[in-house]
Amino acid sequence: MKPRNQSFFVYILLMVAIAVMLFYSARQTTTTEVGLTINQLAADIQAGKVSRVVVDENKLRAIYADGEKQTQKEPEATLVEQLINLGVTPAELQSTIIEVKAPGAWVNVLSILGVILPVILFAGFIWIIFRQAQGSNNAAMSFGKSRARMFSGDQPTVTFADVAGVEEAKEELQEVVEFLKEPQKFITLGARIPKGVLLVGPPGTGKTLMAKAVSGEAGVPFFSISGSEFVEMFVGVGASRVRDLFEQAKRHSPCIVFVDEIDAVGRHRGAGLGGSHDEREQTLNQMLVEMDGFDTDTNVIIMAATNRPDILDPALLRPGRFDRRVVLDRPDVRGREAILRVHVKGKPLAPDIDLSVLAKSTPGFVGADLENMVNEGAILAARRNKKVVGQLELEEAIERVIAGPERKSRLITSDEKRVVAYHEAGHAILMTAMPESNPVQKITIVPRGMYGGFTRGLPAEDLTLVSRKKLMAEMVGLLGGRVAEELVFDDVTSGASNDIERVTQLARNMVTRLGMSDLGPMVFGQKEEMIFLGREISEQRDYSEAVAEKIDQEVRKLVDSAYKTAKELMTTYRSQLDATAQRLLEVETMSREEFEKIFPPPTSKRSGTPLLS
Ligand code: ADP
Ligand code: MG
Ligand code: ZN
Numbered sequence: 001m002k003p004r005n006q007s008f009f010v011y012i013l014l015m016v017a018i019a020v021m022l023f024y025s026a027r028q029t030t031t032t033e034v035g036l037t038i039n040q041l042a043a044d045i046q047a048g049k050v051s052r053v054v055v056d057e058n059k060l061r062a063i064y065a066d067g068e069k070q071t072q073k074e075p076e077a078t079l080v081e082q083l084i085n086l087g088v089t090p091a092e093l094q095s096t097i098i099e100v101k102a103p104g105a106w107v108n109v110l111s112i113l114g115v116i117l118p119v120i121l122f123a124g125f126i127w128i129i130f131r132q133a134q135g136s137n138n139a140a141m142s143f144g145k146s147r148a149r150m151f152s153g154d155q156p157t158v159t160f161a162d163v164a165g166v167e168e169a170k171e172e173l174q175e176v177v178e179f180l181k182e183p184q185k186f187i188t189l190g191a192r193i194p195k196g197v198l199l200v201g202p203p204g205t206g207k208t209l210m211a212k213a214v215s216g217e218a219g220v221p222f223f224s225i226s227g228s229e230f231v232e233m234f235v236g237v238g239a240s241r242v243r244d245l246f247e248q249a250k251r252h253s254p255c256i257v258f259v260d261e262i263d264a265v266g267r268h269r270g271a272g273l274g275g276s277h278d279e280r281e282q283t284l285n286q287m288l289v290e291m292d293g294f295d296t297d298t299n300v301i302i303m304a305a306t307n308r309p310d311i312l313d314p315a316l317l318r319p320g321r322f323d324r325r326v327v328l329d330r331p332d333v334r335g336r337e338a339i340l341r342v343h344v345k346g347k348p349l350a351p352d353i354d355l356s357v358l359a360k361s362t363p364g365f366v367g368a369d370l371e372n373m374v375n376e377g378a379i380l381a382a383r384r385n386k387k388v389v390g391q392l393e394l395e396e397a398i399e400r401v402i403a404g405p406e407r408k409s410r411l412i413t414s415d416e417k418r419v420v421a422y423h424e425a426g427h428a429i430l431m432t433a434m435p436e437s438n439p440v441q442k443i444t445i446v447p448r449g450m451y452g453g454f455t456r457g458l459p460a461e462d463l464t465l466v467s468r469k470k471l472m473a474e475m476v477g478l479l480g481g482r483v484a485e486e487l488v489f490d491d492v493t494s495g496a497s498n499d500i501e502r503v504t505q506l507a508r509n510m511v512t513r514l515g516m517s518d519l520g521p522m523v524f525g526q527k528e529e530m531i532f533l534g535r536e537i538s539e540q541r542d543y544s545e546a547v548a549e550k551i552d553q554e555v556r557k558l559v560d561s562a563y564k565t566a567k568e569l570m571t572t573y574r575s576q577l578d579a580t581a582q583r584l585l586e587v588e589t590m591s592r593e594e595f596e597k598i599f600p601p602p603t604s605k606r607s608g609t610p611l612l613s
Helices: 003-030 038-046 079-085 090-094 105-143 167-181 183-188 207-218 237-251 278-293 333-344 355-360 367-383 391-403 414-433 468-489 494-512 545-572 574-587 592-598
Strands: 050-056 059-064 067-072 097-101 149-151 196-200 222-226 255-260 300-306 324-327 440-444 454-457 526-531 535-540 589-591
Touching: 003 105, 038 050, 038 059, 038 067, 038 079, 038 090, 079 090, 167 183, 167 196, 167 207, 167 300, 167 324, 196 207, 207 222, 207 255, 207 300, 222 237, 237 255, 237 278, 237 300, 333 355, 333 367, 333 574, 355 391, 367 391, 414 440, 414 454, 414 468, 414 494, 414 545, 414 574, 414 592, 440 592, 468 494, 468 545, 468 574, 494 545, 545 574, 574 589, 574 592, 589 592
Parallel strands: 050 097, 196 300, 196 324, 222 255, 255 300
Antiparallel strands: 050 059, 059 067, 149 222, 440 454, 440 589, 526 535
């Protein structure tokens, strides 16, 4: 019963109660006026003054020759009895007509109502109270129900065609789609099907969209719930919601369960102070239990999205749970153009529109920004009473999106972009020029968190031993960014601070820990692990001031030598540096193949620990 109905009913009951009270009080007031006493009436009858008496219940109307008077009789006895008691003889009564009126039907109804109404009222109140108690009971029950929204897979609203610029992610998810479509194919081969897929990426890169697209492609139902909906301050509810969600999912299998913003529940357990995180921990534990409890033939795939994979509980990420990780990065130029193409579909465009130009002028934009931008462009065109959206409107829209309050990601100027391109190209060139360092796998100038871009080296094989030459090569590679900036712009930027920090650390370790300097095979300084509110390492100095000075000199010697090599190599390969930077400015991201077309590795390369600079 809806609360509105309930209060309506209470109103009616109240009105009836008031009516009944009025009725009773009205009955009382009608009985108060008395114009004549019973004794007087008896005396008048004896005197023969009264021609007629009308008895209406207890009311008496005495008709005299000169008019009529009213009075009451005692309710228990009849009028005749009372008159006789007062000394009126039957003979004297003969001269007076006594007329007794039957009680009216209306009076009957009222008196019956007077009995029944209180009963009805009472029953009504009891009923309402009962309903209310039951109602709150129901609400408490539905609290533990999952709030998941189900989207049917029959009419896909979103497919892979709607998600652009994330081709690698699509390829990885294609497997999930195939499994959902034809689970039998995999099961007969005894393959363990992925249970959990974690979508990782900055806000607005299309994680939610991608999850929907997977269900749309596979044509299966899609349950969506956000992590924060699990966690509401109501003890035990999160866990029971998880249970309920998985119950539902099993009934609709094959299907996808999508937990958006999973970091709300999936944080490291025990990370908080006090007991306030108990609820979240229970919820997380329940989720782990449910994921483990799935049989291999329960075709339910759990997808989750987060932009903070670093804070997730490791238990969530181990095999058999969210063991697939699909990264959705900020799109590069080509990606942005593809996303724009998706969003201008269905909008009337001016023929002069050049999406590649728009893509080039929106570095750092994610899918959500681009969608917003196209929308702003359409709004501008509408306000200018145009029939189509023109290049001008879209370019203005870029500024609107950048200036808009919601945009938190980095905005890069074209100057900055040039510096970043040379910096990253510098890393790549030196990593390739040094025969001992890892081959370059990917170069990008798409900003990521704190970094303007990065260059990633690929370890071709795992090495447990790292040689001195290799460490030197690593230092040279790390200095590549700074050296390229110096060479090209005759100035340096703060962009190399992380590289420099790592070079220094590496050199110091070579001297003090690995015995790779002229100081000989000795360890300097005692490392102590102190655990206090997390993990902290303190170093105990066990050498003299004079040795400390020598260590500093050795560290400096190593760094200087790496720097010298870096500078020489960079001058040698200056033309390749320019070409790489130029290409990066155009495409923003380069794969190993693309890069090696510009700069084929001079010598055969060996491998080691991964490089990220
Ligand atoms: P996230 O969940 O990663 O924060 P969403 O999936 O909610 O981001 O994306 C918000 C909107 O941005 C989407 O509805 C879509 O219109 C647009 N969008 C984001 N990424 C893409 C993409 N790769 N291709 C097309 N549109 C995208
Ligand atoms: Mg989202
Ligand atoms: Zn760098």
